[in-house]
Amino acid sequence: FRADTNKIAIKQAFKNQNMTQVFDDSWDIYWTSSEKANALLNIVGSLQLLSGKLINHFPSSNELGQQELFILNCRRIRANYSHLNFDCLPSEFLLPKE
Numbered sequence: 001f002r003a004d005t006n007k008i009a010i011k012q013a014f015k016n017q018n019m020t021q022v023f024d025d026s027w028d029i030y031w032t033s034s035e036k037a038n039a040l041l042n043i044v045g046s047l048q049l050l051s052g053k054l055i056n057h058f059p060s061s062n063e064l065g066q067q068e069l070f071i072l073n074c075r076r077i078r079a080n081y082s083h084l085n086f087d088c089l090p091s092e093f094l095l096p097k098e
Contacts, residue, residue, distance in 0.1 A: 001014045001019045001020070001021055001022070001027055001028065001029040001030070001031065002021065002022055002023065002027035002029070002030045002031070002032075003021060003030075003031040003032070004030075004031070004032040004033065004036055005031060005032070005033075010031055014029070014031075027053070028052055028053055028054065029053075029054045029055075029056075030053070030054070030055045030056070031056050032055065032056065032057070033057075034057045034061055034062055037055050037056070037057035037058070037059075037061075038057070038059055038060075040055070041055075041058070041059055042059075
């Protein structure tokens, strides 16, 4: 695994699974920030990661992970696709600004 973090818990979780930390491109799991993940994926373009390689973020993952952006996207889906039945979208949220 490769981890661009100082978080001991993350590194220890990998080590508990008998994984070895590497500092080159021989990683199979890469734990990094969303910014670094986006930069890495932009370098390879729309090309998928090589088989067996995993990264903890995908492009624009903050659109789903940040509550404010998630609800805005849900509202956009409802406005643009109201004729479709999206049962998986939450019916309400309590946001800090509301």
